[in-house]
Amino acid sequence: MENYTYNSLTLQLEGLNVPQDSAYLVFLFFIFAYLFIMFANVGIVVLVFADKNLHQPMYLLFCNLPFNDILGNSILVPRLLIDMLRPPSERLISYYECVVQAFTSHMFGTASLTVLMIMAFDRYVAICNPLRYAAIMTNKMVVKLTASAWGVALVLVGVLLSLTIRLNRCRAMIHSPYCDNASLFKLSCESVFINNVYGLTFTVILFTASIGSTVLTYTKITVVCLTSKSKSLNSKALQTCSTHLVVYLILMLTGMANIILHRFPQYTDYRKLCVILFHIVPGSLNPVIYGVQSKEVRKFLLKLFESKKMLPSC
Template sequence: MAWQPNDTVFPPFFYLESLDIPPSQAYAAIIMATLTYCFIIAGNMTIILCITLNRSLHKPMYLMLLNLLVNDLIGATLFFPQLISGIALEDRSVYCASCVLQAMMVHVYAGGDYVILTAMAYDRFLAICRPLRYGVMMSRANLLKVVLAIVVTDLAVVSPLYCLLARLRLCGNSITDMYCNNASLLKLACGDTAVNNYYGIFVAAFLQGMSLIAVIFTYVQILVACLANKQSDTKSKALRTCGTHLTVFLVFQVTTMFKVLAHRFNQVSPYLRRAAGVSIFLLPPIVNPLIYGLNTKEIRNIVIHFFTKKKMTNFDR
């Protein structure tokens, strides 16, 4: 439904892009989306509970991983419930306030993952290259400061995007995306959006560039330290731990870059743009718990022990 601009800056409703799902396939789509969301919740909550309930995992690396998985759950929750209800009710309308809140939280989620992954790279750098100072530099007090710095940095970078958006008048209410985000809302603006575009590019460059530079720097230092270490067991463990983090970082870096580029170029196919948009809510929340759960020995052993013990308990009954 078209909306004609009047004295209000924002329309009362926004209409998200149609999913183009035939009625005959609606139930299958609902089941698939629901199972995917449940799988994401189960996978992330399993690792979160492992870390929370086991004091042996109350270490800086695992506590930062806990923050990463909670952030991924938030990201998935921003997308899947709305997707499922939209298919079930055949209604793609969303209240203005809900749309703007979702758009802001999407940026907070993406920015949060970048900042957390950067902090995790720094943690690995200290643990491997500065082991004698690690206990002091990553004490509980300092870890709390790191977590607060992550939250403050994320909000401080993302909030101006929506302060700049609030000054613009929108001339439409049809969002060309499967969920609300800053880029799609900005396309509806009537006035000059140059400042918004420049700051949006700065945010993407800052978050992605900062994390990429930090990860390259820390991993070059880690690689040099591992090559200089003559103890094969220590070297193998360090490389395995860093390989896990690097895989997670690359998955998120590629998916978000794909998403940013898909919105910047109008020639991109709408189906490709949809795939890029969905990937940031799908791949990291699925991949992260799988990679850390399977590749981190401490977590893997706790998960196996938990399910083995539960199975034996049920068998004894």
């Protein structure tokens, strides 16, 4: 099929190589993970907008993460589940659907990092400039930060995919469980030098900016906490910053594992599983981590639980 296609509009996905005896277990794991991601992330967004006490910059900025998790997993997981029920020869996808899937996948990863960067800025202002926090983190600033996080991701990923869709294709096999930029430009028999250069530049800039801003922000926060004698400030810093750092480290570890495994072709099956977990793991853990750590969220859930508990007795 690969040797006799030219700009074919129908592509074939290789999918996951799951042993037959464990296929149903893997299928059930993914479907329950997807349902949990949808329930938890939609729930946390509804919770933030329903409770006026949560109408704070920290929670409003955090809502970008659940939205990103919902979007990224909705494009990937249902299609993956359907393909698991099909024989390999029937795992077909249109070229345009493949491009949309690749765009959404890269937007998920890029926006996750840019959103965490603006959340780090919010924590920096709250701890290092608490008296000016309300003046700096206005609703207008929240909108600007949100727009910048998504705008930067959109431009970076837009250029990435634009360089790929300009190429002619002479193959039709996607050697991955879902479509991404690398899988798409590997379909071409033309030179992909520009794609590789931009892809490497894209990754270096994104990771350098993300890691650099996070290290700088938390270094300044640490200095303020060490020099401050306020126990309430240190307690607040520990609670909010630890949550943000845990979410950030989960995303970075799953992302780096995916990048490293790309360099070892003998671990192709592990890489396929890792790229799926890159979507599922952060999407599952983000709402749980913030829900457990946030005092306001716990209070809201406790009040909701107590009100429901009182209804039957009434």
